[in-house]
Amino acid sequence: MADVTPSTSKKKSGKAKPAPKGKAKAPEAKTNGxxxxxxxxxxxxxxxxxxxxxxxxxxxxxKISSSDVCVFYGDKQALFDVNVDIxxxxxxxxxxxxxxxxxxxxRCLNRMNDVIDIARVTGNIIVDGIDIYDPDVDVVELxxxxxxxxxxxxxxxxxxxxxxxxxxxxxxLASSKxxxxxxxxxxxKRAGLWKEVHDRLHxxxxxxxxxxxxxxxxxxxxxxxxSVILMDEPCSALDPIATAIVEELxxxxxxxxxIVIVTHSMQQAARVSQRTAYFHLGYLVEYGETDQIFQAPKxxxxxxxxxxxxx
Amino acid sequence: xxxYLFLAIAxxxxxxxxxxxxxxQTSVGKLSELHSLPNFHGGFIAAWIGIPSIIVVLLxxxxxxxxxxxxxxxxxxxxxxxxxxxxxxxLVLSEVRSVAAGNIFGDPEPHIxxxxxxxxxxxxxxxxxxxAVALAMCLIALLFTRSKISGRFRARxxxxxxxxxxxxxxSVIAILTTFGxxxxxxxxxxxxxxxVSPLEFFFGLNWEPQIAIRADQxxxxxxxxxxxxxxxxxxxxFLAMSVATPLGLFSAIYLTEYSGPRFxxxxxxxxxxxxxxxxxVYGFFAVLVVAPSMREFGATIGLDIAPNSALAAGAxxxxxxxxxxxSLSDDAISSVPDAMRHGSYGLGATKGETIIxxxxxxxxxxxxxxxxxxxSRAIGETMIVVMAAGIIATLxxxxxxxxxxxxxxIVTLLIGDTEFDxxxxxxAFALGLVLFVVTxxxxxxxxxxxxxxxxxxx
Numbered sequence: 001m002a003d004v005t006p007s008t009s010k011k012k013s014g015k016a017k018p019a020p021k022g023k024a025k026a027p028e029a030k031t032n033g034x035x036x037x038x039x040x041x042x043x044x045x046x047x048x049x050x051x052x053x054x055x056x057x058x059x060x061x062x063k064i065s066s067s068d069v070c071v072f073y074g075d076k077q078a079l080f081d082v083n084v085d086i087x088x089x090x091x092x093x094x095x096x097x098x099x100x101x102x103x104x105x106x107r108c109l110n111r112m113n114d115v116i117d118i119a120r121v122t123g124n125i126i127v128d129g130i131d132i133y134d135p136d137v138d139v140v141e142l143x144x145x146x147x148x149x150x151x152x153x154x155x156x157x158x159x160x161x162x163x164x165x166x167x168x169x170x171x172x173l174a175s176s177k178x179x180x181x182x183x184x185x186x187x188x189k190r191a192g193l194w195k196e197v198h199d200r201l202h203x204x205x206x207x208x209x210x211x212x213x214x215x216x217x218x219x220x221x222x223x224x225x226x227s228v229i230l231m232d233e234p235c236s237a238l239d240p241i242a243t244a245i246v247e248e249l250x251x252x253x254x255x256x257x258x259i260v261i262v263t264h265s266m267q268q269a270a271r272v273s274q275r276t277a278y279f280h281l282g283y284l285v286e287y288g289e290t291d292q293i294f295q296a297p298k299x300x301x302x303x304x305x306x307x308x309x310x311x
Numbered sequence: 312x313x314x315y316l317f318l319a320i321a322x323x324x325x326x327x328x329x330x331x332x333x334x335x336q337t338s339v340g341k342l343s344e345l346h347s348l349p350n351f352h353g354g355f356i357a358a359w360i361g362i363p364s365i366i367v368v369l370l371x372x373x374x375x376x377x378x379x380x381x382x383x384x385x386x387x388x389x390x391x392x393x394x395x396x397x398x399x400x401x402l403v404l405s406e407v408r409s410v411a412a413g414n415i416f417g418d419p420e421p422h423i424x425x426x427x428x429x430x431x432x433x434x435x436x437x438x439x440x441x442x443a444v445a446l447a448m449c450l451i452a453l454l455f456t457r458s459k460i461s462g463r464f465r466a467r468x469x470x471x472x473x474x475x476x477x478x479x480x481x482s483v484i485a486i487l488t489t490f491g492x493x494x495x496x497x498x499x500x501x502x503x504x505x506x507v508s509p510l511e512f513f514f515g516l517n518w519e520p521q522i523a524i525r526a527d528q529x530x531x532x533x534x535x536x537x538x539x540x541x542x543x544x545x546x547x548x549f550l551a552m553s554v555a556t557p558l559g560l561f562s563a564i565y566l567t568e569y570s571g572p573r574f575x576x577x578x579x580x581x582x583x584x585x586x587x588x589x590x591x592v593y594g595f596f597a598v599l600v601v602a603p604s605m606r607e608f609g610a611t612i613g614l615d616i617a618p619n620s621a622l623a624a625g626a627x628x629x630x631x632x633x634x635x636x637x638s639l640s641d642d643a644i645s646s647v648p649d650a651m652r653h654g655s656y657g658l659g660a661t662k663g664e665t666i667i668x669x670x671x672x673x674x675x676x677x678x679x680x681x682x683x684x685x686x687s688r689a690i691g692e693t694m695i696v697v698m699a700a701g702i703i704a705t706l707x708x709x710x711x712x713x714x715x716x717x718x719x720x721i722v723t724l725l726i727g728d729t730e731f732d733x734x735x736x737x738x739a740f741a742l743g744l745v746l747f748v749v750t751x752x753x754x755x756x757x758x759x760x761x762x763x764x765x766x767x768x769x
Contacts, residue, residue, distance in 0.1 A: 166658060
């Protein structure tokens with residue numbers, strides 16, 4: 001069922017693929033100074049990091065490769081033979097109607113389904129060459145490398161500082177107080193929250209606004225320097241302004257992290273992602289360049305969803 | 312008689328309810344034209360019939376005795392009651408009452424028999440007039456309220472206001488009872504402190520409340536230094552809590568975080584059963600099983616354990632308190648949102664780290680509430696300590712020796728035929744007051760903590 005197109009990902013890394021067609025028409029293409037040469041080769045030479053979402057697409061290596069992933073909740077199968085290769089330093093959006101399995105798939109990537117007693121996962125998911133469902137893999141280590149941001153901001157009822165320090169502390173990343181201070185400061189800076197909270201680090205994180213809380217959770221996730229960040233509808237509980245800030249942040253984070261984001265908003269998927277996977281009823285229907293998915297979907301169901309006929 | 316009257320009032324109220332409902336229904340063409348639903352009209356009438364008449368009956372019953380007694384006393388021949396004091400008068404009155412009830416012992420004087428007849432006839436007059444008044448009130452209320460019913464009559468508002476009043480009365484009853492308990496304790500305790508100085512009571516180290524009741528009795532001098540009693544109470548409560556807190560907390564953590572749903576379903580009711588066992592049964596258990604086995608165990612390792620030891624009582628009380636701690640901790644831990652758990656797991660924390668660093672701190676106020684509640688139970692617990700800990704107040708910190716507690720002393724002080732005018736019995740009230748104040752403060756503390764907990768999320 002899954003007519004997946006992971007082929008592009010098999011290409012050599014470091015080599016950019018041809019310039020995506022229809023890029024200028026992409027709904028969110030806001031810059032026009034990013035024209036590419038014929039080969040599509042590009043460097044991150046002098047452009048500001050956020051000038052275009054294509055700028056950073058230098059590394060085409062596969063970060064996460066999943067094959068024949070099935071998920072069962074008890075007797076009910078929620079995910080059918082999903083094959084997706086997620087590229088390094090890309091933002092990959094998972095879209096689809098409610099109950100289509102996109103969150104379920106996301107949760108496979110750091111084995112958060114383990115938390116659910118009745119969930120069972122089959123198939124292979126390879127992160128950085130390691131099968132994460134191998135019995136030898138320590139789920140704690142895995143989650144330290146594959147961080148997660150949840151739908152509803154869920155800061156711990158601790159201070160802002162302690163929220164960030166939580167992860168580094170359990171993984172023993174800081175050897176001294178000043179180390180920890182540095183990690184906290186850097187994480188907050190990367191999450192774009194430092195300016196707003198630097199003078200009240202010891203106030204409870206739950207006292208922040210919703211958008212700030214979500215950025216705090218992102219900061220908390222990057223404090224343990226993962227290489228992948230999974231985001232499960234990170235903006236669904238946020239207002240438009242907070243959403244815009246988080247989206248900008250995602251764009252910035254892309255230079256250092258591979259990001260997989262589940263979203264209900266097609267506009268958001270189009271704005272923030274380079275690649276998009278469309279799920280439907282537990283099947284991966286279509287996977288490819290975001291522009292291609294939104295401009296010229298190959299599957300009728302994708303077409304229907306994108307044009308708002310189903311969903 | 313009074314029972315029938317209440318029944319009659321209830322029947323009239325019910326009739327009023329239906330009368331009001333049907334009048335409301337027929338007074339308009341469509342139900343939607345009514346301001347209030349028919350049941351509110353009926354309820355309005357029923358309340359006005361029932362409540363005032365029942366109040367009148369209750370007041371009547373409350374005061375008729377006093378009124379008749381006074382009438383009776385003033386009707387007695389003046390030469391017979393001249394110069395009698397209050398106690399003698401009440402003796403006369405009770406003689407009249409028993410004659411009136413037909414219990415005649417010996418030969419009552421003629422004026423007593425005459426008084427008894429008057430007493431009986433006044434009683435029946437009073438009763439019948441009470442019935443008449445109550446029924447008349449019912450009927451007047453029925454007619455009056457029924458005439459008010461019309462389509463636009465705001466019966467719902469009236470009924471809601473009546474309900475408000477009823478709820479206020481209910482809550483006031485609880486408050487007044489508490490207030491009454493405090494006052495009675497205070498009054499008696501103050502009488503005690505007239506006889507024994509508070510300084511001795513609160514700071515004295517010697518507790519020997521057995522004093523001579525008759526002049527020829529040989530007893531102790533009556534020392535009322537309550538420190539050994541307080542120490543004993545705290546010691547036993549501490550022992551109990553050091554058993555109950557870890558056991559309860561760990562079982563709560565296991566049940567919420569580790570056990571499967573089936574095990575949890577099986578084990579939770581069993582824990583709840585622990586809370587339902589009468590404390591007397593725990594007392595048996597302590598005195599017949601725990602204390603002897605502790606004694607034997609002590610003997611094998613060369614320790615001399617008293618048959619009534621604080622340890623036995625405290626340990627068994629701790630078992631009794633497990634469900635308090637575990638069920639409140641359980642609630643507190645399981646009400647920590649799953650988002651917290653997932654957030655922690657998502658950062659690569661193990662289950663243990665999540666529990667220690669996220670769940671317990673977040674649930675701490677609820678857990679503290681449970682522990683404080685259990686502590687106030689431990690301090691107030693009587694039966695186990697009466698049976699297992701002993702009566703003699705020894706000033707000791709050794710849990711292997713017998714100690715006594717505040718509640719045990721209250722029980723022993725009030726057992727037996729002693730009047731309430733000597734320091735021995737009055738001391739019970741002073742102890743009770745201390746107990747009341749301590750548990751009240753613990754409860755307030757627990758409530759504060761629990762309230763803080765409620766504000767935690769959201």
